Amino acid sequence: MAKCLVFVIGFLGLCWQVGCGQHKYDNYTLLRIIPNHDQHLQKLAELPLDEEISHGEVEVLKRSYGLNDSTDVLVSPNSKKLFEQFAVKNGMPVVTKHYYGRSFEALERVSRRRLREAFRVYGYNSFDAIKSYLDDLKFRKAELVRLQPLGYSYQRRAMSLVKISKDPSAGNPIIFIDAGIHAREWVAPAMAMYIIHRLVTDSGARELDGLDWYILPVVNPDGYEYTRSSRSQRLWRKTRSKTARDCYGVDGNRNYGFKWGVSGVSNNPCDKETYAGPKPFSEPETQMVRNVMMTYRDRIKLYVSLHAYGQYLVYPWGYTGGSLPTSWRKLDSLARKVSNAVQNAGGQPFKVLSAGQWYPAAGGSDDFAFGAAGIPYSYTMELTDGYEFVYPENNLATILPQLYEGFRTFAEEIKQEFGYASRSSLGSITKQAALNHKVNFVHCDLARN
Numbered sequence: 001m002a003k004c005l006v007f008v009i010g011f012l013g014l015c016w017q018v019g020c021g022q023h024k025y026d027n028y029t030l031l032r033i034i035p036n037h038d039q040h041l042q043k044l045a046e047l048p049l050d051e052e053i054s055h056g057e058v059e060v061l062k063r064s065y066g067l068n069d070s071t072d073v074l075v076s077p078n079s080k081k082l083f084e085q086f087a088v089k090n091g092m093p094v095v096t097k098h099y100y101g102r103s104f105e106a107l108e109r110v111s112r113r114r115l116r117e118a119f120r121v122y123g124y125n126s127f128d129a130i131k132s133y134l135d136d137l138k139f140r141k142a143e144l145v146r147l148q149p150l151g152y153s154y155q156r157r158a159m160s161l162v163k164i165s166k167d168p169s170a171g172n173p174i175i176f177i178d179a180g181i182h183a184r185e186w187v188a189p190a191m192a193m194y195i196i197h198r199l200v201t202d203s204g205a206r207e208l209d210g211l212d213w214y215i216l217p218v219v220n221p222d223g224y225e226y227t228r229s230s231r232s233q234r235l236w237r238k239t240r241s242k243t244a245r246d247c248y249g250v251d252g253n254r255n256y257g258f259k260w261g262v263s264g265v266s267n268n269p270c271d272k273e274t275y276a277g278p279k280p281f282s283e284p285e286t287q288m289v290r291n292v293m294m295t296y297r298d299r300i301k302l303y304v305s306l307h308a309y310g311q312y313l314v315y316p317w318g319y320t321g322g323s324l325p326t327s328w329r330k331l332d333s334l335a336r337k338v339s340n341a342v343q344n345a346g347g348q349p350f351k352v353l354s355a356g357q358w359y360p361a362a363g364g365s366d367d368f369a370f371g372a373a374g375i376p377y378s379y380t381m382e383l384t385d386g387y388e389f390v391y392p393e394n395n396l397a398t399i400l401p402q403l404y405e406g407f408r409t410f411a412e413e414i415k416q417e418f419g420y421a422s423r424s425s426l427g428s429i430t431k432q433a434a435l436n437h438k439v440n441f442v443h444c445d446l447a448r449n
Contacts, residue, residue, distance in 0.1 A: 164200060311348050
């Protein structure tokens with residue numbers, strides 16, 4: 001059956017190139033194929049799901065990390081029957097969502113209406129609305145909020161880093177959060193903006209005591225706005241840079257310069273999903289994140305990249321599932337504390353594991369933060385489950401506060417390990433260790449260039 005799928009998907013790819021049909025999500029079907037035996041996982045691993053083969057006729061929305069965790073594929077009417085037959089033949093349960101694109105909002109109408117609306121804390125806001133809100137916040141909460149210009153996206157959208165601190169001169173440990181590198185994952189920028197909102201409006205919050213928060217709420221504004229432009233573009237993932245052969249975009253989370261290109265990437269510029277770019281940091285957007293990490297590497301103690309979906313909290317390494325960093329137990333322990341905090345607040349627990357044990361993919365921001373910048377805690381947080389990339393906006397008021405409890409736990413742990421008390425107790429030993437740490441990572445950076 002797998003060989004048959006290779007042939008048929010290859011033919012569908014030819015049709016895609018010569019114009020046999022147009023990509024219409026309205027008639028696509030989402031198939032959630034659920035492995036409940038080890039043989040099922042092996043069969044799923046053998047499936048020809050590459051974009052280079054399918055050319056948009058089959059899109060992988062999520063891969064299985066283990067038993068009973070679904071592989072989600074979005075299939076055209078032409079390929080739907082083949083995948084259903086594959087699942088039945090191999091005894092795998094399938095959950096089907098027909099006419100998947102019809103669940104998308106009528107974005108042409110909604111986007112125009114929302115251009116006239118104010119920023120909504122529990123909403124999916126335009127990039128312009130987000131930017132206006134942050135500009136206003138800089139003046140209304142000047143004692144807490146600063147905006148640091150970072151540069152411009154490929155399509156010349158101005159991007160700024162939000163810095164939130166009670167005392168910017170104190171040299172506090174930094175928590176750095178980014179979101180929205182994948183354009184279609186709207187809940188991620190919504191979560192980043194909610195964190196900003198809570199930090200500056202909760203008068204009794206302890207999250208700002210002895211910590212600075214740096215947040216980049218939309219790393220890929222060009223792609224984000226593209227997904228808002230029409231229903232047919234709602235599932236766009238990449239940036240919007242011009243690549244080759246009239247194709248556009250790079251997967252920003254395959255574009256970082258640590259173990260770039262060694263696994264889980266495509267070299268095809270027309271791949272709609274995982275094209276890693278012509279070289280590391282080819283995209284101005286990933287360059288900005290890199291620059292923040294490297295500029296503040298001595299103070300950033302926690303990096304979290306917000307994504308969707310599946311309710312995962314994963315840590316390095318992402319480029320391989322065959323090895324773990326020496327400090328993996330600390331990474332794993334903190335992730336589980338965060339998961340417990342979210343669950344205690346009424347939310348879903350996270351699946352905690354290394355990113356490479358889920359599926360290997362090189363060039364991710366979490367690996368770069370940990371392996372190149374030397375940030376001691378680095379995570380990718382996949383928000384929500386059950387709605388894929390179209391998480392209902394009216395559920396945000398419930399889920400965002402639940403998820404925020406996880407960030408309160410992050411903050412307490414970072415303060416405990418890196419705050420004033422822990423720093424002062426180490427004395428001169430800390431200074432020498434920090435010097436050695438810095439020298440070691442400078443050596444590593446030179447070795448990796």
